[in-house]
Each structure stands twice: as structure tokens, then as C-alpha cells.
Amino acid sequence: MSLPPEFHEIARRVNNWGRWGGSDEIGTLNLITGEAVRAGVATVRSGERIPLALPLRQGGVQSGLVPGRVDPLHTMTQINAELFGPGAVAVSDDTVTMGLQAATHWDALTHASHSGRIYNGRPADTITAHTRARFSGIDSFPPLLTRGVLLDVARTKGVDRLPAAHAVTPEDLDEAAEFGRVTVAAGDVVLVRTGQLALCLAGDRRGYGFPSPGLSVRTPEWFHARDVAAVANDTLTFEITPPEIEGLWLPVHALDLVEMGMPQGQNWNLEILSTACAQARRYAFLLSAAPEPFVGGTGSPVAPVAVL
Amino acid sequence: MSLPPEFHEIARRVNNWGRWGGSDEIGTLNLITGEAVRAGVATVRSGERIPLALPLRQGGVQSGLVPGRVDPLHTMTQINAELFGPGAVAVSDDTVTMGLQAATHWDALTHASHSGRIYNGRPADTITAHTRARFSGIDSFPPLLTRGVLLDVARTKGVDRLPAAHAVTPEDLDEAAEFGRVTVAAGDVVLVRTGQLALCLAGDRRGYGFPSPGLSVRTPEWFHARDVAAVANDTLTFEITPPEIEGLWLPVHALDLVEMGMPQGQNWNLEILSTACAQARRYAFLLSAAPEPFVGGTGSPVAPVAVL
Amino acid sequence: MSLPPEFHEIARRVNNWGRWGGSDEIGTLNLITGEAVRAGVATVRSGERIPLALPLRQGGVQSGLVPGRVDPLHTMTQINAELFGPGAVAVSDDTVTMGLQAATHWDALTHASHSGRIYNGRPADTITAHTRARFSGIDSFPPLLTRGVLLDVARTKGVDRLPAAHAVTPEDLDEAAEFGRVTVAAGDVVLVRTGQLALCLAGDRRGYGFPSPGLSVRTPEWFHARDVAAVANDTLTFEITPPEIEGLWLPVHALDLVEMGMPQGQNWNLEILSTACAQARRYAFLLSAAPEPFVGGTGSPVAPVAVL
């Protein structure tokens, strides 16, 4: 199925190609200015730090649906090895093989393409096996630290988890912002909680992945209007799956990553943060979430930290 | 060679076993209190963010000297794959295989053992191929964000790079702190710059690795006296190599990781930070450096960020 | 559960420690003499070659039950890369990550140990993370080519697949040999068909793995009496699972690998061979099945070929 007119209409409204110049590779991450960083820093009260990453191991998020997106295979290459002789100081070392999008991660802008184009209008074939992403790889991200805002849609609606068929709409986001008494500002990273991850934490990996609540195709305009720097949530697919428009898969990916140039995060554990924000009655915090700089990577695991 | 009496004397003085209870797994990371976090946050002025990680790719830090500690092998599993039919939104995905200590990384406390023990007196054989580190794995780290302090020993001495035979002493650290007009406090993460990484950046990977300047066996007491939370530097081996006491390899690893329970970081790129601190005339900053939570990992790549 | 007296009684009867000297690493593979090879060669009539390996890919045999035993993750590192300039000859390259026991494979003798010992009485702790198997690694195998014999137990019994609770007994082996009018001789590799693999080929990976028919704890004596060089079959676990003696898991592994020093093969595809032997009315053939020589490996994928 080629992309329908309604997709292209939204695309025109959120498109940021050229906004930061023709050579730009980082899109809305340009919006994280020193001012935005200082706004994030200014939210800190107690200094409580909340981790948002899932543990990395076999038996993680992946259920085999996406070939190649493998759970971390973590193996020891040395165990208490006395490399310098018996009685010497011993060393343990380890290695990992994993999909860069397998666990809590950021999508690079190059994770999606459509109509042969990636962000900023570059040809999609600038991604090759040999070079990986020549532009807009995950290593192009500036250090990702700014103000974070939790829009706790599930809690706002008084449920632990949104139904699988629930597309998170701009109205839901407004409602959650009001619930949290927080105003989303330019350069913020917005975290949207659906509660879906609870399924994965309870061991139901397939149920977690599909079907899944997630962001509506109408949300990119909401983020665009507010100059949000990036958005992450607690689902495998980020957007509602199966999609709202039959046969149009991954439209939000195409709008956020390709048209706006806005990174997306998935599989973020927002459960502890949800409780902490509710208790503190504050839904803004300092967020630190720098990806690992894989050269030309189209994604990266990340260990995000919220500081209240 | 078994460990000599002088090692055991220092070990006694810096030992933290039991200090945070018999079940503690994180050692000096306990010292990163809310107060320490707030002290870090309080240093931020401009919001300038400086990345401290090396790019992750083949042709990185490793030269093959440590078998199994392999440079990142990063491969594409999908390139603009139209998984949902021709004309659909396309997706690119990738995977990596890498040594967890191969690039800019944290050592978990379990990276070293001696005399059959790891930190807090636990048996070293709690690390197995099947379970990896059952205690004090890298996933036990609380989110690592606190005040960072750069002790720029090379700049203090007016050189780009310390000679290979230079063991960084407590006196050097005092001198660099004075140069930076900064006082190391409890819960700080200290970054020690030798300038050695410049060799690696210039393409001399073997010269970078060995021989190498690094921390003296006398420094653990200095860090212990100040209740430093963790220390990282810009070398492959962290400590001076070959070692100060002939035949006694990796004594600083054994003192820091096993005895004190203080994490070490290696291969951190402190070159840009050095310039930025010198220009800002400030050597304290907010440091965010959470490792990826590999369950039972004895190390992890990290993408540290300093915020000035 | 420690090993019961009945295990130790069988162990005594099949034990080959010292039979080929104290420094021997290959056990019954010593039995593949030039004469045995020539006997294998002498069976060839038509030259028809039948492959016995499963395809290597994601979605293979593994269902996640054994952490770390991962299906092949096969990725391209170059795709038609014109490394020498536009218009030049282009190259495609690829890499794999996989468990050495994940697909059609040989177990090295070191794949199992009991009571702290591996084959020939060596200490089990000669296998380490750093060195892998210092003795009896898969790389110690001499080139494995000899006469092969198919004992088609399923066909003999007139079924497509043995029931899950069926332990293949010495009597079953005798019956299948008689059915195939073949006499097992010293230095032969025996292939035992249960038909269980059909479950895997039909997509039921979990059903394939457990529960499973397989060799009875009484079969090692049968193989020992005939000086068989190695045995392979078409199941995940080789021996009947759950085991015949409650709580005594993997006794056949311990008897074959540790006591006799006889390699085992698993996940061999014997379906096509079964048909071919039935049509040719011959159950002996030339078998070529050399493992890949991973240094210190405790197993290896293998692409066996039977030549009729």
C-alpha cells in the first residue's frame, strides 16, 4: 500500500526539512538549547534518581517476531582469570550480541524511511550494509539531557493500562498535561505512559508486543506545535498497532522520524516514575538519556535516568 | 606472584567491606546521595553538554591484545525494508557484538577479584558462565548522576600528554585540584586526565594501550579519604602499566574494585572537556554516566555527559 | 540429585578411560581407522549425496528454553560494496552469531561432565571462560568420515514418529538393524531415527524439544559392545526426555561423552535419508561429517553428508 493522501497532508504540516539547514542531521534535537538544559536542571528538588531502562538479558522484550532484533546474548570471555600468574589479581570480562532496538532504546532518525527518503530529504540509500547510516546515525545525537515531562495517560484515566485498541490522541495528551499540572515546552522530552509495559514485566512478551496501545497518527502535530525534542513511551511499537488506518503501518514513525526529524524511544519502563511523580505531584524532571554512539547506528540501547 | 605485604597494608586502609552492610553490592556508589546529586546539579551554568564517549565501531580502541575484548561489530539486519509491502513505510534495524569493556566503559566491581574474593568479601566463584556475576553486576548500579570533577593532570603540568612512565600520584591529584580551584567532595565522580587518549585518537592504538601512564597504587587511599564515588580516566588500563611494583599487575584494580568497592572508568575522552573546563575556568560539573544494565555484567559501555 | 548406583554400574561397564592412553582426547573416534574409512567408501554405489543438516537461520530449532543457545543471527556486513570505486567488482560479506549446539551439531566430549570429571578422568575445571576446553575440544576431532549406518527405528515400527514417551532400547536398535539388514561394525557412526524432527519441520519448536523420544540409558552398552565411533539422531536432547529414572537428567550424555568418550550428534535431519535408504534398500553409506574446528569448543555445527 502506498501512503494515502491523509498521510501526506499531515506530513506537510509537521515537515521540518531544511528548518535547520540542508546539512542538518539531528532534527528536533536542535531544540535542546542551553536554556532547555537549564530548565531541566531547575526542576530538580530531592535529587532522587529513577532508572527507566529494562534489564538487558535473554528473556527480555523480544519474542522473535522481528528477525534479527535479538535479546541481549551476554557471555563471559574471562572469569576470574589470573592472566599474570597464580595468585595474581584476576579479571572477568564479558561480551554482548544484541539488537540495537531490542530493549529500552532510541530510534535514530534513520530507523524509518518512506518514498526513498530519510529525514531532511536525503536519499534512503545513504544507509548501506557497509557504511550503515552515513547521515543521521545515532552517533550524531548531541548528548541528550534536558527537561523531561511525564504525560501519564493511564493514570490520568484511572487505569493501570490502556486497552490495546486505545490510540493516544492529542486530547489525551492535553488531559494528562493538565492532570500533571505541567506545560510542555520547546526542547522537552515527553514520556507518554500507557501502562502496556506491565504485560511484559509480568512475563507476557507476546501480549506486550501486539496488539498494543500507542500514539495516534494525530499526535505528531501536537508534538510539532510544541517543539518537543523527542518522545518515548512504554510500548514495543510506539504507535498504536494494528494501525488506525487499515493497511497504513508505522505512519507515526514516518511522521516523527522522517518528516519532523524527532527521535522516538520505546520499551521505556515508566512504572516506577509514574509512582514517583504521583507521590511528588510533579511531572517535570531532569532527564538524562544519551544513546551509545554507534557510528551509523539506526538505534541504540539507552539507560535513561529521571531526576526529581 | 602472590600479592606482596605492601599491597595488603594499603588494602587494609581502604577496605570498605561491611561498611554498608553485608548484603551491599554497590560500594562507594552509596555515597551518591540526594545531596551529592543536588551538588552536581548546582554546578550547571550554561547548560553546555560535553560528550565523553568514543565512537563505537571497528577500528576502535582494541588492538587484539586482550582476546575476547572486541571492538564493536555493528551490522544492519534491515535496510529500508518495506516489511508491509511495496510503497509502505520502511524500517532499518541493526545489531552489535562487542566487548563490554572494549570502548568507553565502566568496570563493575566484579571486573576484578583477588585471593578468591570480590567486593564485600563474597566468593569470586559467584561469577559463572551461566549466571555471570550473581552479585555486584553492572545492573546493580544505581543511576549514575552526580557532581563530576576534572583533575586535569596533564594540563596542570603544562603538557599535552603525560609520559608513559608517569604514575599519577596523590600529589599530582592535589596539584590538579588546586590548579582547577576545586575541592573533591563525598559522592563526586573524579575524572583524571593524562592526555594518553590523544595517541588513540591519532590512530596509534598499540601505543595508546601499552606502556601507559595511569594511576599510582598510592591513589586509592586518596580517593578513599575523600569518599569519592567513582573514578574514570583516559587510558586503556586505568593504572600505570607496566606497574610500579615489578610483577604486581593491576594492584589499583584490586584496591579500587575489590577492597574499596569503587567503580573505575576507562577510555573516557576527556580532550574536549579539558578545553571546555579551561575556558570556563571551572572544573566541576554535572556528570551523567549511567551504564547499560546488563544483568550480571562485569562492565558496560557508557556514554557519559558533562554539563557545564 | 547425585548419581544413583545404577548409573555407576553402567558407567563401569562402558568406561573407556585409559583405553587409548592417559593423554587421549578423542575416545571412540580412535576407532575410525583407515579400514573403517575404506569400509565406508566401499558402500558407495550411485554416488547420491544426501544432506543431513537443518538450514541455519532465525526461526530454527531453538525456542529459548536454553539461554545462550541461540539460533543463528546472520547479518550482512557488505552488500554489493564497490570497495574499489564506482563500477568496480562488488563484494558481499556476512557474519553470524550462533550457539554451537543450536542447530545440527556434534557435541564434543567436553559438552558434559559429572562428579567434576570429563572424559579420560581429566578435571572438569580444565574448561574455563578464558581457555574454553583445554582438552577434548571439538578441534581435537580427527576428520570425521567413515561408514554410516541408519537405524530407522520409526520406520521399523511402521510409524512416522515415535511417541514422546518412547525410550529407544537396545532391542529397538537390534530390530532396526535387522530391518535394514545391516550389521553395525567397529568405527561406524550410527544414526538413529525417531522421526521427532518432523515436529520441528512442521513449525512446532516447543513440541519438538520437550517431551521427546530418545535413546535409553541402556543404549550406551549396546554402542560400547560394538565399538561404535559416534551416534547422532533427530532430536533436540538425544536421549529420552524427561528421563527414564526420575530426577536423573542426562544420564546418556554422561555415559556416552564422559565415560565412553563417544561423541553425540543432535538435530540431524534424517527424513530424506530415511526415504532414500528405504528406496535403495541399503542402510549403510559413506558418511562425511567433520565439525568446524573451534579451538576448545564443546560443540560445533556440522553439515553431514551421506553418500549412497
Add this chain to the structure above:
Amino acid sequence: MSLPPEFHEIARRVNNWGRWGGSDEIGTLNLITGEAVRAGVATVRSGERIPLALPLRQGGVQSGLVPGRVDPLHTMTQINAELFGPGAVAVSDDTVTMGLQAATHWDALTHASHSGRIYNGRPADTITAHTRARFSGIDSFPPLLTRGVLLDVARTKGVDRLPAAHAVTPEDLDEAAEFGRVTVAAGDVVLVRTGQLALCLAGDRRGYGFPSPGLSVRTPEWFHARDVAAVANDTLTFEITPPEIEGLWLPVHALDLVEMGMPQGQNWNLEILSTACAQARRYAFLLSAAPEPFVGGTGSPVAPVAVL
């Protein structure tokens, strides 16, 4: 540099596209008939088996020149793990990450392409990250077992190793065949010994790789005239490197793999075989060399065995 007229002239003469039908994927492997297999079997005298694979480990053939073509990284996932309780039978398991062309290997026909085409005229873009090689992958190989012939060019010329600048010509091949009193026949696999591997075995990996003697651009016609099924040798690059025609890199790859559809093997250890053939005064033998069936693989490690 685009391909010069002299390349296209040879290409026309050796081209096999369509010879075995438009849907053919295996090229000259079609020439291994039952008769060829029986001819291989008929050469066996003593049953002596000679392995031709290099050991698989770190510190192998690769020197880092080809990114992504990594030496085997072999790690233990279980070491004597008593998965069923203390005292139970224990298991050791392992995994590997490696380049499929990193060690002793076969090139699939898809390893090379030129002018947008692979063997049999198919589009080169049938190789993708997602599907790998959709046609002519290494898994399409029929079981590779036939007569092998050693053309020991180095021994024929009375040297241990050919000079780096020596392109092995058709005349050299004739001379070596005469030296070995052997006639190359249809369906044979020809092994060409240069002696270059001795450099690698002596630890000089860079010297081994480049510059290197190897097959001349004139040899494909020689193999084509004799209907050879496949050719392997003891170099990293197979063909002489740097190439005979300045700027025309990998012409032999393009002629053998793309035009003729004839597989190539590299890094084969022919040293022991050379001695054995000289002693036996016979240069033909049974060769068994089935690759591992990676689905869509453009190469595979192989553990070839010659039987004299």
C-alpha cells in the same frame, strides 16, 4: 574504474548464464554428478584423512583490513553447569560470532557481483540486509563431495612459497598437473597450492594477506575448459593481489563467481596435504567439503577433508 574490454572478452568466453536453465542457482556445482562422486570415491587407497581447515579462534587469519570480517569470537555460555541440581550431570555450551569469510571458507556465487548482476544474470539487489541472498546463497550448495585434485604449483617449481608477485597462470596449472601425473576432469574440485599460507602459520597475518600470489585473470578459462566444479587455494584473496591489470581489482572473483558460476575457496591449509600427496605420489583424492547451510549466506566456513 569500470571494467575494461579485456575483462568483458574473457567474461564472454567463460560465461555460463543459462547453461543449466534460467532458474539455476548453483552453476558449476551441477557438474558434480554421481559419476564424479564415484570417481572421487574410487581414488581412495589407504583411507588416510587429511584436514584442510585452519583452527577457528581469535588470532586467526584476519588482520582488521576488512571491517566486519572478524575472527571467531568463541565464548562459553555454560561451564559445567549443574542445571538439574548439585551433583547432577553438568553441561558446557558455547557460542560464536564470526565472519563467514573469515577463516577457511567457500565463497557463495553471490559473494561477488558486477555491473549490477550476480550469477545467471539475476539482479544484484536480490541481496538485501533483510533477506540476505535470495538466490545462490551458500545454502543452495548441494552436498559438496567429489574428486579433489591438488595442483601443487609451489612444489612443482621447487619452492616453499611462490613470490608475492607471482600470478598463477594456465601454464603453471598444466605444469603442476603434469608434475602430479593427474588429469583434471569434469566435476573435480581443484586445489591450487601457492605456499602463501605458511606466512600466516608463522604468525605474519599482514604479510599473508597483502601482497599475495594468487590466480591469474587468465585461469578462469582454464577451469572453464575442463568443467571444474570449484577451485580453492591457500591465500586470503584467491587471486593475485595487487592485480595484474592496474586498477582492476578482483577480476577473477567476477569471472569465476559471477560469469562462470564457479565457487571459490580461500584460506585452505594445503601444507599437510602437499606432503601427503608427495609421499603417496598421488594428487587425486576424495574431497569432502560441505559448507554450513546459512540461509542466504554469501559464504561459509568449511572443514574440508581429503581422503587418500
